[in-house]
Amino acid sequence: GENVEQHPSTLSVQEGDSAVIKCTYSDSASNYFPWYKQELGKRPQLIIDIRSNVGEKKDQRIAVTLNKTAKHFSLHITETQPEDSAVYFCAAIWNNQGGKLIFGQGTELSVKP
Amino acid sequence: GAGVSQSPSNKVTEKGKDVELRCDPISGHTALYWYRQSLGQGLEFLIYFQGNSAPDKSGLPSDRFSAERTGGSVSTLTIQRTQQEDSAVYLCASSLATAWPPDYGYTFGSGTRLTVV
Numbered sequence: 001g002e003n004v005e006q007h008p009s010t011l012s013v014q015e016g017d018s019a020v021i022k023c024t025y026s027d028s029a030s031n032y033f034p035w036y037k038q039e040l041g042k043r044p045q046l047i048i049d050i051r052s053n054v055g056e057k058k059d060q061r062i063a064v065t066l067n068k069t070a071k072h073f074s075l076h077i078t079e080t081q082p083e084d085s086a087v088y089f090c091a092a093i094w095n096n097q098g099g100k101l102i103f104g105q106g107t108e109l110s111v112k113p
Numbered sequence: 114g115a116g117v118s119q120s121p122s123n124k125v126t127e128k129g130k131d132v133e134l135r136c137d138p139i140s141g142h143t144a145l146y147w148y149r150q151s152l153g154q155g156l157e158f159l160i161y162f163q164g165n166s167a168p169d170k171s172g173l174p175s176d177r178f179s180a181e182r183t184g185g186s187v188s189t190l191t192i193q194r195t196q197q198e199d200s201a202v203y204l205c206a207s208s209l210a211t212a213w214p215p216d217y218g219y220t221f222g223s224g225t226r227l228t229v230v
Contacts (some may be wrong), residue, residue: 034218042223044156044204100146101219103155
């Protein structure tokens, strides 16, 4: 069935350290994997996405890697800052139809100054 | 409009009453999605629209939930005979899913916080 597993559920790091969040998905046909950041009381916002024709994508301090064989993808945040504190959601497109995304359960990241 | 607009932002209703939640997507976005987020939880898919049709309604929790979209724009999510377990934030998103190459990047609205008392 439709499923995206996300780990860990909470993550606490010191400012300046790196943070890694991992997700696995069930639909082998999925070809689009976005990551969303949701600050407390606000809407989720897209921060980076990757398509299955690439294995890695970077945007300043954030990067996403994709392993299609293993059906998992990861978010890497380097040089973390307190403003990175939020809940992060991974997602995978389901059946490549119409853009329906299945979301992971979220990771609450806390960056301590 | 410039973003996805949802109304009302907050709704408190008595158990058993019907509620309507509205979503106004970004102009030109043909795909529209409804998700539900319970307190501290992830995003649960409810339904999506391509234009005015709903190819996938599989996430609607029960027949008390329905949604429609008219004119390829505004969508309304209706919950009949509300129950306390319906309390959640209902998020709407839109995207250019039918563009080529497809742009599945959702833009979310701010949500409607529904409280059933």
